[in-house]
Amino acid sequence: MSRQPKTLLTAEQYLEIERAAESKSEFFGGEMFAMAGAGESHNRLVWNLIALLGPQLRSGPCQGYPSDMRVRVSPTGLYTYPDVAVVCGEAQFLDGRKDTLLNPGLIAEVLSPSTEAYDRGRKFEHYRSIASLNQYLLVASERVHVDLYTRRADGQWLFTSADGADGAIDLTSVGCQVTLAALYEDVALG
Numbered sequence: 001m002s003r004q005p006k007t008l009l010t011a012e013q014y015l016e017i018e019r020a021a022e023s024k025s026e027f028f029g030g031e032m033f034a035m036a037g038a039g040e041s042h043n044r045l046v047w048n049l050i051a052l053l054g055p056q057l058r059s060g061p062c063q064g065y066p067s068d069m070r071v072r073v074s075p076t077g078l079y080t081y082p083d084v085a086v087v088c089g090e091a092q093f094l095d096g097r098k099d100t101l102l103n104p105g106l107i108a109e110v111l112s113p114s115t116e117a118y119d120r121g122r123k124f125e126h127y128r129s130i131a132s133l134n135q136y137l138l139v140a141s142e143r144v145h146v147d148l149y150t151r152r153a154d155g156q157w158l159f160t161s162a163d164g165a166d167g168a169i170d171l172t173s174v175g176c177q178v179t180l181a182a183l184y185e186d187v188a189l190g
């Protein structure tokens with residue numbers, strides 16, 4: 001028995017479908033991948049992170065976007081929806097629709113058991129190819145812990161982390177600091 005060949009989509013076809021869809025999908029290598037909904041702790045962490053960054057970014061050169069802003073990783077062709085993206089300076093978009101960001105300086109992902117390996121591995125490989133990206137923040141949803149990767153001037157990535165309610169992380173690329181006590185406020189872990 002022979003299998004039907006898989007029909008691959010172009011990026012233009014994906015965008016046409018995605019812009020009309022009621023749910024979000026990632027796109028890579030000609031294929032669309034449906035994104036699962038997030039649970040309460042994930043959503044609270046995203047909310048808290050945006051609430052913490054917003055006042056610090058206000059009146060400055062940087063602007064933040066929540067998870068409805070699609071990001072295109074131009075060098076690899078990945079289209080995805082990070083939990084939070086921040087741009088310093090003028091935001092660059094794929095086209096006049098302004099729904100596909102090209103130049104994030106900071107990307108934050110809240111980890112879940114089903115996405116952690118991808119977010120730390122293959123997805124970070126994609127993100128590292130974005131020339132404008134200076135920091136990648138990973139927020140644990142099962143314990144009070146964050147990991148931060150910062151691109152150094154020589155192109156290498158420096159890893160730092162913070163734990164516990166007294167921890168804090170400096171997001172130097174966007175001029176912000178996040179205390180873990182505030183980030184994890186009212187979050188049910190586990």
